[in-house]
Amino acid sequence: MGSGARGAHIIHGSGRQGEGRLMLAAGSVAFLAGILLLHHLPALPPAGALGLAAGLAATAAGAAFALRRRRVRAAALALCAAAAAGFAWALADALAGRGRALDPALEGRDLVLEGTVAGLPEPRPAGVRFRFRPARVVDAATGAVVALPGDVRLAWFGRPPPLVPGERWRLRARLRRPAGFFNPGGFRYEDWLHRHRYAATGYVRGGGRRLAPARGHRIDRLRLHLRERLRAALGPGGTALLGPLTALALGDRSGMTPAQWAVLRATGTGHLMAISGLHVGLVAGMALAACAGLWRRVPWLARRWPARLPASVAGLAAGAGYAALAGFSVPTRRALVMLAVGLAVLATGRGRSSAHALGLALLAVLLLDPRAVLDPGLWLSFGAVAVIVLAA
Structure with missing residues (x-):
């Protein structure tokens, strides 16, 4: 099988199952488009628009189900339903947020x-x-x-x-x-x-x-304790190291000096100080590899359960622990959701397509936080993975 055929298989799968996976990915993109539409409006629509958008989503979804034997029409209606649902979800979140503002x-x-x-x-x-x-x-x-x-x-x-x-x-x-x-x-x-x-x-x-x-607030108190322990361990002579260490270990960038930020901006490496998918993925990957290696060294365990199951759990636990130490910031929450979806696909071992996993991760992130579209990290993370999937 050539590289182009392998890429098509990764993205589309085969037969009806592949079509369903591709539709899920396309539906996630349509849901994203609905959220973007709301955020590009000059003003927030009135509360009544929420009912209209939700009604449109339900109507389009019902029509898609009724016309399911006509694949093209059903697919178009399903994508319209997903876009309307994304618009309604983002509008509900925005209306709730408006009620939390200061008088x-x-x-x-x-x-x-x-x-x-x-x-x-x-x-x-x-x-x-x-x-x-x-x-x-x-x-x-x-x-x-x-x-x-x-x-x-x-x-x-x-x-x-x-x-x-x-x-x-x-x-x-x-x-x-x-x-x-x-x-x-x-x-x-x-x-x-x-x-x-x-x-x-x-x-x-x-x-x-x-x-x-x-x-x-035990996690934040632990983070404060670790920051003070690092400060004490480095002493007065280690002030220059404190900022980068706490940024990478605890997600706390308050110790970074203007000179350090200037160097990072000049070298284009400032993103390395923001804990995100790269950092969470590295920690989870190391835990996954270590657990899988140790598991395979115990024959009776390896025969009873495949190594991918405990390795996936270990990777997710390590990623979640690191995200907690980083304060569950917005990028780490997004990375954790993507990690959980990817490891779930790995643990089940059902060979789901990369586009299917990416679509699930995108949908999960947007359902948990529709304001994620305002974060450039969302576009960098999913855009980079999508390019890798398409180029595979």
Whole structure:
């Protein structure tokens, strides 16, 4: 079988089974197109459009099923249903997110926030930035309790006390709605804030009071502990190494210096400091290879279960553990979903096509987070894999 025939077999499979796999991949792309359509509209449609899109998806899906014997028409209707479903899914997520934004009337006012430190605090030369999850918000001027249904990204300037994930604090702060400069073709801070589901940004005024010690948030507390252990182990002379080490081990890039970022930008290697599919895949691959090798050295185990089963579990466990240490950031969650789908195909050993696995992974990522289309990493990850599949 020539290389072109092998590539066609990988992508299409054979017979009706191959057609079904190709349709799943095409349906995932149509679902993606529906999400993109929403994000390219100049304004968010009203809530009533959600019912219309969902109704269109259901109608097209029903028509595709009724005309299933006419393959071309059924396929076209199924793709229309997938696109309408993607539009409806993204619109539902966007409408829910709009309800989590800060009330414009509260911008610039002193607010008293009681809540929990969430995530790993990010030390800065001028202070610290951190994610805060308010449980109660009070207008300092009127004493009225106000609604803030979402996390806020706070800056605490000066010499703030050490913050530990899971601690409960009372803070006086000023907030504003997520905003940033319009930057066509480049990084947009406002998109980044929406992507990470922040309801507001702001800064602490006049200090704060710790109400309770850290509870829960065990993974983030472990990450903080490991960061401090690395800092202590490197000592004052290892400051230059601390940033890259914590970035690669814990997904914490707050220790990177401007000079280090300048070198990475000049060499085009800045993406290596963002834990993503490359890093998660390497860790999972090493665990998978090690487990498979050890499994085959025990004859009675190898005869009872094929090595691919425990190796897939070991690879997924290692990838999930590394993603947890990285704080389950947006790129690591996406990489973990792709890894899980790929290892599931490997573990079942049913020889499913690469396009089928790629389509499943894309659909899973978009169902879990329709805002993933705003992340350039999604396009780089799936685009690179798609090129490899087509060129195989």
